Amino acid sequence: MLHLLTKNLTEDEASKIKKQCETFHYNQDDIILHANENREGVFLVLSGMAEVYIPSQKSQGQEEVLEIIKPNELIGLSNIHHFLAVNFPLEKQSDPTTPLYPDQLQDPSAQYSQALMQVRSIDDTEALFIPYTVLKERWKEPAIRDFILDQVSSRLHDVYNSLAEQINMSNNMGPTIDPTTLRIQDFMQPSQTTIQAKITDTIQSVAENLSKKSTSTAAIITENELIKGIVTMHDFVNRVITTGKSTTDQVQTIMTENPITIQRTAYYHEALTTMLLNGFKHLPVTNEKKHLSGLVTLTDLLQAKQPTTMLQNLETLKTVTKEALPPIKNQLYATLDTMLQQQVPIIDTLEAINTLYDQLIQRCIELSIKEMPTSPPAKFCFYLMGSGARKEQFLLTDQDHFLVYEELPVDQDNQAKDSPHSGHIATRYFADLAEKIVANLELAGYKRCKGDMMASNKIWRGTLGEWESRIHEWSLKATNDRLLLAQNFFSYRHIYGDDTLHRQFQQIVTDSLDRAKIFLYRLSQLERENPIPTLEQPIRSMFRRNKKQVDLKKEVLFPYHHSLQILALMHGITYGTPIEKIDQLHEKKILSENFQKDLKASISTILNYYVRIRHNQHQNNEKLTSTLNLTTLTTREKEELMLSIRLIKELQSHMLSYY
Numbered sequence: 001m002l003h004l005l006t007k008n009l010t011e012d013e014a015s016k017i018k019k020q021c022e023t024f025h026y027n028q029d030d031i032i033l034h035a036n037e038n039r040e041g042v043f044l045v046l047s048g049m050a051e052v053y054i055p056s057q058k059s060q061g062q063e064e065v066l067e068i069i070k071p072n073e074l075i076g077l078s079n080i081h082h083f084l085a086v087n088f089p090l091e092k093q094s095d096p097t098t099p100l101y102p103d104q105l106q107d108p109s110a111q112y113s114q115a116l117m118q119v120r121s122i123d124d125t126e127a128l129f130i131p132y133t134v135l136k137e138r139w140k141e142p143a144i145r146d147f148i149l150d151q152v153s154s155r156l157h158d159v160y161n162s163l164a165e166q167i168n169m170s171n172n173m174g175p176t177i178d179p180t181t182l183r184i185q186d187f188m189q190p191s192q193t194t195i196q197a198k199i200t201d202t203i204q205s206v207a208e209n210l211s212k213k214s215t216s217t218a219a220i221i222t223e224n225e226l227i228k229g230i231v232t233m234h235d236f237v238n239r240v241i242t243t244g245k246s247t248t249d250q251v252q253t254i255m256t257e258n259p260i261t262i263q264r265t266a267y268y269h270e271a272l273t274t275m276l277l278n279g280f281k282h283l284p285v286t287n288e289k290k291h292l293s294g295l296v297t298l299t300d301l302l303q304a305k306q307p308t309t310m311l312q313n314l315e316t317l318k319t320v321t322k323e324a325l326p327p328i329k330n331q332l333y334a335t336l337d338t339m340l341q342q343q344v345p346i347i348d349t350l351e352a353i354n355t356l357y358d359q360l361i362q363r364c365i366e367l368s369i370k371e372m373p374t375s376p377p378a379k380f381c382f383y384l385m386g387s388g389a390r391k392e393q394f395l396l397t398d399q400d401h402f403l404v405y406e407e408l409p410v411d412q413d414n415q416a417k418d419s420p421h422s423g424h425i426a427t428r429y430f431a432d433l434a435e436k437i438v439a440n441l442e443l444a445g446y447k448r449c450k451g452d453m454m455a456s457n458k459i460w461r462g463t464l465g466e467w468e469s470r471i472h473e474w475s476l477k478a479t480n481d482r483l484l485l486a487q488n489f490f491s492y493r494h495i496y497g498d499d500t501l502h503r504q505f506q507q508i509v510t511d512s513l514d515r516a517k518i519f520l521y522r523l524s525q526l527e528r529e530n531p532i533p534t535l536e537q538p539i540r541s542m543f544r545r546n547k548k549q550v551d552l553k554k555e556v557l558f559p560y561h562h563s564l565q566i567l568a569l570m571h572g573i574t575y576g577t578p579i580e581k582i583d584q585l586h587e588k589k590i591l592s593e594n595f596q597k598d599l600k601a602s603i604s605t606i607l608n609y610y611v612r613i614r615h616n617q618h619q620n621n622e623k624l625t626s627t628l629n630l631t632t633l634t635t636r637e638k639e640e641l642m643l644s645i646r647l648i649k650e651l652q653s654h655m656l657s658y659y
Contacts (some may be wrong), residue, residue: 004143005134017138022129026050026121028594032075033119041131042076045069048125049643055118066117067155068639074151075119075127087136122643184271185264187301188285188294195219196292197251199228204247207236218282218295221255225291227284229255261286264293269344272301276335276352279318279359301342317359322367322440329396329445332356336394340615346608347579347600354391358495361388364444365496368436377426380405381497381505382437385453389493390561391577394611395618396445399438400488401495403455404505405430407463426463434461453488464504471512475519483523490565493577509574523566524659532559532649552610553626556645560603563652570658578603599651602644609641 005021006014023046026032032043035055052075053065069075138144195216197206206219210233221229231251239245239254261284262271271283281298320328335356339349365382369375386400387393408426434455442448455461462470474482474489494502513520533555550556561578568574568581571588579600586596609628617624630638 004141004147005130005138007141007143017134020131020134024127024129026125026127028121028123030121030125031118032121032125032127033117035116035118039076039079041129041133041135042074042080043119043127043129045071045073045075046126046128047071049122050075050119050125050127051122052117052119054116065636065640067636068122068643069119074148077152077155078117080148080152083132083135087132087139183264184262184266184268184285184296185293187268188264188296189216189300190294191292194292194295197221197231199223199250199252199255201251202248203236203240203245203251203254206231206251207240207247210236217297219251220284220292220295221251222292225289227259227261227286227290227292228252229257230259230282230284231255232282259284261290262296263288268301268342269348271296272298272339272342272344273348273352275301277355279355317356317363320360320363322443325364325440325444328360332360333395336615337619340612345604346611347604350392350394350607350611353394354388357388357393357396360444361441362496364440365437368433368440371436372429372433374429376405376433377429378406378408379498379501380430381502382455382495383492384495385488385492389491389577391493391579392607395614395624397447398449399441399446399454400449401437401455401460402453402489402492403430403434403461404467404497404501405461405463406498406501407465430461431456431458453485464501464508467505468508468512471509475512475516478519478522480526483526486519487523487562487565490569490574491561492575506575510572513569513572513574520566520570521659523562523569524656527559527562527566527652528656528659530559532556532645532652548631549627549629550641550645551625551627552606552613556606556648557610557626559652560606560648563655567651567655567658570655595647595650598647602647605640605644606648 005017009017024032024043026048032050033039048071050069051065052067052069135144135148193216195206195209195213195218197209197219199221201221210216210219218230218232220227221231229252231254235254235256240247245254260274260278260280262274264285264287275281275283275298283296284292285294285296287293317328332353336349336353339352344352361384381404383389383402383404384400385402387397388400405426438448438454438456448454453460459470471489474486533550564578564581567590568576568585571585571590573581573584573588576584582591582596582599585591586593591599610626613626613628614624628641630641633641
């Protein structure tokens with residue numbers, strides 16, 4: 001716009017205009033315009049980006065970002081109408097002989113309105129400040145007017161479209177209250193209606209009090225107003241009836257001591273994820289003094305929006321029989337559906353759901369061991385790969401796993417190699433066990449892997465020594481096929497088995513990578529061939545080039561996982577979920593604190609779209625894809641997506657800079 005300000009001016013006139021304008025540099029998170037301050041002009045963004053947002057108040061929670069301002073766009077357009085009203089009042093144009101843009105204007109130092117919005121820099125930004133006095137002086141220039149009006153009309157078009165889309169979405173959803181904005185105190189059972197008991201009360205008296213109130217299934221045990229324990233109906237069955245314990249004993253002998261609690265001011269999703277992650281259904285609520293305020297149950301949470309048929313008994317996963325495995329899948333999906341409907345943050349949702357899936361897999365392994373004729377002849381560990389290992393699984397996908405077991409010597413005389421301590425027996429035992437695990441997982445809803453990346457395949461199970469040789473071969477002969485196997489392998493997560501053996505296996509992996517510089521280089525070159533798309537352009541420009549959809553899995557998530565994996569391996573980080581690896585890279589000072597925070601927020605945005613797309617397709621019995629249609633997004637959502645992809649692309653670029 002600077003060239004427009006000086007268009008058709010003499011050199012002296014242009015120099016005078018330039019002196020009135022000033023270029024400012026802003027670092028990331030610097031405030032460009034404060035809320036409730038008088039606006040004296042507009043800013044033209046020369047480089048970098050800025051965001052317009054409503055600052056949060058203590059009572060209002062999070063900030064609300066309204067729009068993103070990119071290079072060659074103006075900051076401060078919301079006050080243009082004040083500029084026009086002050087300098088070009090309509091009454092001056094009532095006389096047709098009066099020029100449209102009169103020379104005699106009101107006092108240019110007139111104050112302009114204050115705004116609730118605030119503007120800050122997203123990254124290093126340069127912006128040219130153009131005072132209203134300059135705009136007034138150059139308003140006769142048609143190019144200036146056209147530029148301003150084009151900016152206003154484009155921004156207005158986006159705002160109206162975004163508003164219309166949100167109203168349509170709101171109408172489709174109906175008049176519901178978003179439970180994520182609710183505090184625990186909004187739907188807990190208050191302390192007045194909560195069954196309470198003293199630690200010295202008898203089991204009999206507490207049971208009688210519970211039986212009198214059919215809606216209560218737990219009693220809180222207190223002493224001097226502090227919570228000492230909790231007793232549920234489940235405890236009465238397992239700790240009293242089945243053991244023949246005397247009901248005259250004190251209730252403290254059967255209570256769960258020092259139970260996990262939650263503050264009354266905590267949010268809905270904090271209570272829901274706490275229960276799902278820990279596998280219980282009652283959560284005592286406290287006030288700021290740690291005194292009992294009430295009780296919230298899983299049922300309370302799930303009915304905060306609407307009733308649900310989700311998994312009613314989380315303990316079922318730990319004790320489910322083989323015959324009862326098939327229905328579990330639908331119950332787990334109901335849990336996922338509820339959490340998505342309740343708009344629980346996607347990272348919390350995935351953490352909770354994957355905890356439940358872990359319990360299901362562990363139960364399948366336990367059932368498989370029971371089906372074997374003997375107990376395991378050696379220590380072993382079972383590992384997940386793929387989305388399950390990353391804790392990003394939400395629908396039960398193909399099986400992806402491997403098995404490691406302790407190496408036992410074969411008898412030297414080779415006469416007793418069929419003994420339970422023989423290496424041959426161990427090999428056959430774990431081959432049979434792996435087949436049973438695969439079969440039970442299939443019964444629970446996990447399909448067999450089409451690529452046969454399962455422990456039932458002999459190349460995905462073995463002793464520590466065999467795995468050491470296998471990993472060494474991958475790094476020594478880094479063909480494309482082996483690189484693909486390695487990419488899948490290095491997302492591994494320990495799900496079942498001996499912890500000591502697991503630590504030994506981790507050490508083998510770490511030692512193997514110390515000698516694998518060429519291997520890491522070859523992995524990085526694969527990623528160089530698959531760059532994350534650049535969506536730096538304004539959304540309107542993006543549409544003009546018909547870029548109307550993004551394959552989130554292929555174009556964003558895969559490159560992100562691989563880039564993060566390689567960067568972690570380069571710095572000796574061989575284990576952990578993606579979020580854990582980001583944190584470990586920050587601890588090693590490879591990623592800055594700001595980048596760590598922004599990257600986690602960006603991947604949360606991408607995963608939220610990815611999960612919801614595939615979940616909706618699953619519910620509608622459609623083919624599962626990961627294609628996000630940009631035309632279905634509001635303007636604000638498009639801007640947020642663009643920034644998120646840009647941050648993930650920066651991670652990829654950072655990794656590639658090492659090579």
